[in-house]
Amino acid sequence: MAAPETPVSRRLRSVKHIIIVCSGKGGVGKSSVSAQLALSLHASSPTARVGILDVDLTGPSIPRMLGLDGHGVHQSSDGWVPVYADARGAGEPRLSCMSVGFLLKKKGDSVVWRGPKKNAMIRQFLSDVRWGELDYLIIDTPPGTSDEHLSLLEHLAPVQSRLSAVIVTTPQAVALLDAMKCLSFTRAVTLPVLGLIENMSGYVCPCCGEISNVFSTGGGEEMARREGLPFLGSMPVDTELVTLLDAAESNEPDLDTEKDRDDTLRSRSFELLQRYRKTSSAKLFETIVAKLIQTLPGVEQAGVAVSA
Amino acid sequence: MLAVQQSTPIPDPLSVPSNAPEHCPGTESELAGKADACNGCANQSICASNTPKGPDPALPLIRERMTSVKRKILVLSGKGGVGKSTFTAQLGWAFAADDQLQTGIMDVDICGPSIPTILGIASEQVHSSSSGWSPVYVQDNLGVMSVGFMLPSSRDAIMWRGPKKNGLISQFLKDVDWGNLDYLVIDTPPGTSDEHLSVVQYLKESGIDGAVLITTPQEVALQDVRREIDFCRKVGIRVLGLVENMSGFVCPGCKTESQIFKPSTGGAEKLAQETGVELLGKVPLDPRIGKSADYGVSFLDEYPESPASTAYLDIIDKIKQILGDS
Numbered sequence: 363m364a365a366p367e368t369p370v371s372r373r374l375r376s377v378k379h380i381i382i383v384c385s386g387k388g389g390v391g392k393s394s395v396s397a398q399l400a401l402s403l404h405a406s407s408p409t410a411r412v413g414i415l416d417v418d419l420t421g422p423s424i425p426r427m428l429g430l431d432g433h434g435v436h437q438s439s440d441g442w443v444p445v446y447a448d449a450r451g452a453g454e455p456r457l458s459c460m461s462v463g464f465l466l467k468k469k470g471d472s473v474v475w476r477g478p479k480k481n482a483m484i485r486q487f488l489s490d491v492r493w494g495e496l497d498y499l500i501i502d503t504p505p506g507t508s509d510e511h512l513s514l515l516e517h518l519a520p521v522q523s524r525l526s527a528v529i530v531t532t533p534q535a536v537a538l539l540d541a542m543k544c545l546s547f548t549r550a551v552t553l554p555v556l557g558l559i560e561n562m563s564g565y566v567c568p569c570c571g572e573i574s575n576v577f578s579t580g581g582g583e584e585m586a587r588r589e590g591l592p593f594l595g596s597m598p599v600d601t602e603l604v605t606l607l608d609a610a611e612s613n614e615p616d617l618d619t620e621k622d623r624d625d626t627l628r629s630r631s632f633e634l635l636q637r638y639r640k641t642s643s644a645k646l647f648e649t650i651v652a653k654l655i656q657t658l659p660g661v662e663q664a665g666v667a668v669s670a
Numbered sequence: 671m672l673a674v675q676q677s678t679p680i681p682d683p684l685s686v687p688s689n690a691p692e693h694c695p696g697t698e699s700e701l702a703g704k705a706d707a708c709n710g711c712a713n714q715s716i717c718a719s720n721t722p723k724g725p726d727p728a729l730p731l732i733r734e735r736m737t738s739v740k741r742k743i744l745v746l747s748g749k750g751g752v753g754k755s756t757f758t759a760q761l762g763w764a765f766a767a768d769d770q771l772q773t774g775i776m777d778v779d780i781c782g783p784s785i786p787t788i789l790g791i792a793s794e795q796v797h798s799s800s801s802g803w804s805p806v807y808v809q810d811n812l813g814v815m816s817v818g819f820m821l822p823s824s825r826d827a828i829m830w831r832g833p834k835k836n837g838l839i840s841q842f843l844k845d846v847d848w849g850n851l852d853y854l855v856i857d858t859p860p861g862t863s864d865e866h867l868s869v870v871q872y873l874k875e876s877g878i879d880g881a882v883l884i885t886t887p888q889e890v891a892l893q894d895v896r897r898e899i900d901f902c903r904k905v906g907i908r909v910l911g912l913v914e915n916m917s918g919f920v921c922p923g924c925k926t927e928s929q930i931f932k933p934s935t936g937g938a939e940k941l942a943q944e945t946g947v948e949l950l951g952k953v954p955l956d957p958r959i960g961k962s963a964d965y966g967v968s969f970l971d972e973y974p975e976s977p978a979s980t981a982y983l984d985i986i987d988k989i990k991q992i993l994g995d996s
Binding site for chain 1: 859866
């Protein structure tokens with residue numbers, strides 16, 4: 363079945379897997395899970411190339427989480443150049459990122475767009491960004507099941523065989539209800555679901571070590587069982603990670619030349635990669651990624667060694 | 671005179687005609703008449719012609735309906751999951767605690783309606799009468815309208831693009847028999863997109879009294895609130911103030927307070943200073959708030975002594991003060 367070639371399919375021909383991270387409800391940690399997924403996949407093998415595309419157009423969080431706030435997008439003859447999170451690392455950069463956040467002049471600017479404009483932006487993101495060769499393209503979505511999601515799937519239809527989704531939820535009933543809607547959505551559009559991740563499952567008091575279930579617990583696992591979905595794991599609230607992704611330590615650099623500024627920005631995000639690997643969440647997430655890689659269709663198991 | 675003379679049928683968001691092909695997208699769907707499955711369907715031309723046209727004839731009807739609503743308050747936040755719906759519900763309950771006041775809650779989060787669950791009326795349905803759709807009443811003076819009441823099952827997803835969502839929002843404003851209301855609290859989805867623009871546009875003539883912005887302390891959320899403030903300025907809505915939710919967590923074991931979502935850039939307080947928006951208050955993170963929401967009971971009634979309840983009530987008093995109602 364040869365699907366008709368579109369600018370999107372031509373551009374994404376060299377992308378092996380496209381993983382859409384979604385959830386019905388907002389604020390359950392889609393962006394942080396997307397960021398962690400990208401960081402963990404990046405760390406899973408010394409050659410893995412990972413791209414992360416943020417299609418949350420009215421509330422882009424990925425730039426902040428990867429420490430890439432303040433970067434801009436450059437044009438090249440071959441399309442938009444994504445921003446590399448590991449540009450300072452040794453060797454070729456292999457964690458690329460694209461978000462509407464890079465296109466805004468000021469961080470307080472609002473993007474007040476209705477559906478058709480969002481649709482056009484998403485098409486551009488998919489067809490005009492020079493991702494190059496990628497093993498994984500993670501797509502972070504806004505909450506709900508609306509314009510962005512429909513547009514995404516419409517444009518990605520020619521590469522349907524490489525598409526899959528991860529659903530993120532928090533354990534409380536209100537969030538599970540929306541996660542269920544999200545699952546119904548994936549079924550309606552025949553998008554294979556790799557599994558469910560339960561986020562914010564319990565919080566460890568830094569003082570006495572007691573685990574409190576801030577947003578209840580176990581709901582995600584229960585839902586996965588009921589719906590016959592693979593349960594990928596639960597992530598407790600990790601303040602270390604929240605702080606890391608919130609980029610607490612970094613103040614806005616106040617440097618004169620653009621080159622200096624770029625250098626500072628770059629080293630900040632490279633540091634993030636190093637520091638992420640030391641968090642307790644990174645270890646938990648490694649198991650999730652290992653499970654995920656196994657369920658991905660057509661992965662050469664030998665090629666992807668998960669470091670312990 | 672009422673705006674609606676005949677009863678307006680309640681749309682079935684997932685309507686599929688009996689003679690439809692197997693993969694019919696539903697007549698209310700954005701793809702109606704255009705999907706692959708529609709080829710050859712007897713209803714295709716009817717579905718495909720269903721396109722929006724001209725200036726909205728609903729506007730005068732909305733104005734008419736809204737004349738009996740005194741205060742219209744929007745609850746906004748840029749980011750999702752910061753507690754908009756929970757706050758809306760508490761606000762509704764607190765207003766309704768006064769027998770003399772009539773309050774309405776309108777949930778315009780079409781793709782993820784949480785209000786019915788939080789208010790404990792998830793299994794209710796909307797009824798239609800000659801004066802419009804009747805809201806679902808939580809108590810005599812607290813009526814609620816949400817798309818959640820129109821779905822056959824809570825599992826069903828609404829996969830609508832903007833225009834369909836706008837259509838429903840306009841119906842919520844013109845076809846719902848709100849009656850005389852002192853307060854109409856409008857809960858919105860995260861972001862600054864179709865739903866927000868529509869509500870603002872439809873209520874332009876009747877006037878919105880103001881917006882309450884909800885945030886959590888971490889920078890990722892504050893970033894989105896900055897955008898929301900920018901949005902309010904662009905469309906000319908008065909910002910009543912900012913509420914910082916999930917601000918600090920008190921361990922039930924050792925009673926030590928810790929910050930789950932660290933205000934790494936100074937939290938809402940700093941943002942309020944920077945932008946000149948008033949900080950209405952901070953509500954601590956209390957696991958019982960989430961639990962009450964899951965069970966659909968009022969947190970304010972269940973745990974009136976808790977610091978979070980006090981914080982909520984203080985904020986609500988401030989809102990009343992700002993509106994000049996106390």
